[in-house]
Amino acid sequence: MKSLLAKEVLKRIALGLLALVGGWVWAVLLRVFDEASTGVPFFERLKQIFIAIRKDPLDFSLQLLFDYPGQTFLSVLLIGGYLVLFAVIWRTRRTLRVAQIERTLAVRAGIGGWWPNAKPGDDGSAPWADLCAEIARPENRTLLVLGANGIDTFGRPGAPLHDVLQAFRGTVRVILAHPDSEQTKGRAAAVGVKAVEYKRAITTSVALLRDLRRQHHAVDGRFYDGQPNWKMIITSRTAWIQYYAPGQHVDGSPVWRFDGNDDGSGLYYLFAAEFERIWRRCEEHEMF
Structure with missing residues (x-):
């Protein structure tokens, strides 16, 4: 200065x-x-x-x-x-x-937006309504979600994606933290939540996905063993990205939106590829 x-x-x-x-x-x-x-x-x-x-x-x-x-x-x-x-x-x-x-x-990077947090109702927070509209767009046939317990994203009534997920008729793939892993217990402790409550949040989210499968929705899911790193919500043309910072609930982390571009060089494609890599790595931990 x-x-x-x-x-x-x-x-x-x-x-x-x-x-x-x-x-x-x-x-x-x-x-x-x-x-x-x-x-x-x-x-x-x-x-x-x-x-x-x-x-x-x-x-x-x-x-x-x-x-x-x-x-x-x-x-x-x-x-x-x-x-x-x-x-x-x-x-x-x-x-x-x-x-x-x-x-x-x-x-070139495909940056479509940035918001300081994802807390619903906060001034300046990520526009969940826009994301819901993107998911519900008729041309969109893909929804990929990588998260921790999923409860505040789609797993409970009132969560931002709860309703749009149930109405979605495309392919849904969800990756959540393994409810019984030591890393999941560590994440629960880091954000001040009891391990049993964190596990209950995961099983509640899984129960919703299982119910959608029974209704013949194209839903699939897997678990990962490690600590949560990236939170991803990806459609056929946008990726909403957050980072799981230690000791902080993810809704307090900044939100980046990356859009697909014509030449396939943007970060949207890198995050979509990263989701696919994690999905393949979690093959042994099927949700259903």
Whole structure:
């Protein structure tokens, strides 16, 4: 912060010095083309001015100010104004260039949105209604969910995806933490929840998925043994991503939305591929 402040101060000093130098040069030009000296040959005038500057630069500069006070002051103001304008234009150009680079990177990465948390009802939180609309979109036939216990995502009535999941007629694949693993108990302790309650939350979410299977929904599920890392909700064209930070419920973590793009280079495809990798790795822990 101090270095940035020092740079700004140096810029202001440099602009001021340039304005003074510009005003001095302007006054010298006025002296060169002074009508009172028109009888003296041009090169002779230049020679006289050069000698005067070399003899006593300060006295010469003060004499210029006395001879042309208004013009010198006005030239300093004008040149200073132009220098400030140039600096503003240069900075704006640089800012626009940086903004263009950032926009290009965001488009290339497929960043479609960012929110500070996923707490329903909080100002500025992730728009669950938009995600539900994306899942329910007629063209969307895929829903992939990677989570911890699923209870606050879809497992209980009132959870953001509870209703849309039951109405969804596409393929659903869900990966949750294994209810009996030591890592799951560790996660429960980390967020201040009793292990038995955390396990009950998982079994409640699984019961909902099992009930959907009985209703002939295309639902499949698996468990993983490790600690929760990523929370993913992926459709055919968007991925909603969060990270399970230690000691914090995931709804307090920032939410990133990545959208698929035409060339397949965005992060959406990387997270979709990561889901598939985790799915294959959990083959031995079928949910049903």
